[in-house]
Ligand SMILES: Nc1ncnc2c1ncn2[C@@H]1O[C@H](COP(=O)(O)OP(=O)(O)OP(=O)(O)O)[C@@H](O)[C@H]1O
């Protein structure tokens with residue numbers, strides 16, 4: 002699944018949020034998006050997901066223009082978005098059944114069980130989202146996205162609300178699921194964590210607010226896989242990438258502060 | 264478990280004592296209110312011979328309920344009249360609930376349906392339901408059925424409007440989930456639309472029931488020969504105002520009971536939602 006994004010523009014009430022995005026993502030790639038709050042990361046992801054229409058430009062998935070959401074592109078939302086009256090199990094099962102009407106019941110149940118187990122929620126499957134911690138709800142949302150067997154996964158800060166320990170465990174699970182235990186090849190992931198971006202991504206897309214272009218830079222991460230969070234820091238490229246990211250984000254931030262003060 | 268059983272032994276006795284005292288106090292104030300009310304009534308009624316005093320009303324109430332389901336040709340018991348009225352209200356209310364919830368969900372979920380129906384609803388809603396009565400009476404010819412239809416029309420609007428409002432306010436997250444996972448109409452209805460709209464649906468039903476119980480009396484007063492409204496009007500024509508007052512008491516008590524039932528349901532539903 003190659004995703005080809007060309008000339009995407011989007012504004013909300015005079016505010017030019019996406020100012021011409023061009024980006025091609027190869028099948029099998031893991032791409033992270035990083036940037037300050039409000040620079041349009043969620044908006045871009047929603048456009049790729051087919052939830053938001055761009056003002057201009059196009060998104061092609063394997064040459065086909067995206068016009069609506071589809072089971073080939075599952076999303077995990079910034080605020081997990083489970084249906085509060087359904088158990089975790091039902092949240093996953095209903096989503097799979099609806100997204101994959103052609104699947105037999107056994108297949109639906111099997112996928113539901115497989116991914117709820119993969120995120121260690123099988124014992125808690127009968128609880129409702131309100132009865133579990135934020136981290137568990139987040140994991141259920143991840144399981145739901147994987148269980149529909151999407152070729153592309155769109156993750157909007159999926160681990161944002163988690164404590165460091167849970168987050169690193171989920172990152173590991175995500176790598177494993179993406180690596181070989183699922184049909185998912187391509188991942189687009191918005192994150193605020195520099196470490197997380199370097200650990201997971203093949204390329205990091207740094208996005209900016211005006212006056213810069215929406216895509217400030219794209220940084221490749223030439224660190225071989227399998228990567229592990231405890232050892233990745235020793236790789237010679239790690240510090241350099243991290244420094245690059247910090248510089249870009251801080252520079253942006255300083256400029257913003259200066260702009261606000263003026 | 265052990266703590267709960269401990270509590271069960273120790274705490275309730277203490278708290279129970281306090282609660283009984285509190286309830287007694289509340290009851291006392293209720294009696295005071297009632298006494299003042301009755302005294303004012305007595306005072307107002309004492310000037311005029313034909314206006315019943317509280318004692319007259321109580322006596323009549325007792326007489327009426329000594330044989331409430333009497334059913335001779337020109338003397339039907341008050342229980343029978345109430346039963347007939349309740350039946351009509353339930354019929355009209357049930358029809359209004361079915362139609363109101365269905366149309367309300369459609370209006371709330373589908374924008375063009377809202378745009379098509381909202382103007383009509385807004386114009387028809389403030390029309391007194393009794394204004395329809397001649398039309399129905401002319402078409403249907405039967406006063407009882409016409410009264411049911413009047414209840415239906417009256418009870419329709421609160422349920423319809425509240426349901427539509429509930430169904431229109433689906434959180435964006437949930438709409439997005441439904442889109443990304445491509446929920447079919449049934450799944451959307453069952454897992455998104457109805458659970459979101461449910462508290463407002465119940466509120467609407469409660470309003471509908473209250474207003475339906477009010478309007479049935481008026482409709483029965485206008486025409487027909489049965490129902491509590493007819494009973495009131497008939498008693499007035501016979502200048503038996505004590506019966507009118509006794510009927511008013513019954514109407515009030517039943518209205519209160521109907522509301523209490525729906526309030527209970529609505530509390531349960533809201534609790535469920537909060538718990539989830
Ligand atoms: N539906 C909308 N209507 C109006 N403005 C919107 C809408 N969606 C987003 N915006 C605006 O567009 C800008 C970018 O929003 P977006 O959610 O894409 O940012 P983000 O990069 O994901 O930020 P964060 O890191 O805080 O999630 C924000 O200023 C936001 O206020």
Ligand SMILES: [Mg+2]
Pocket residue numbers: 042043044079157
């Ligand atoms: Mg965002």
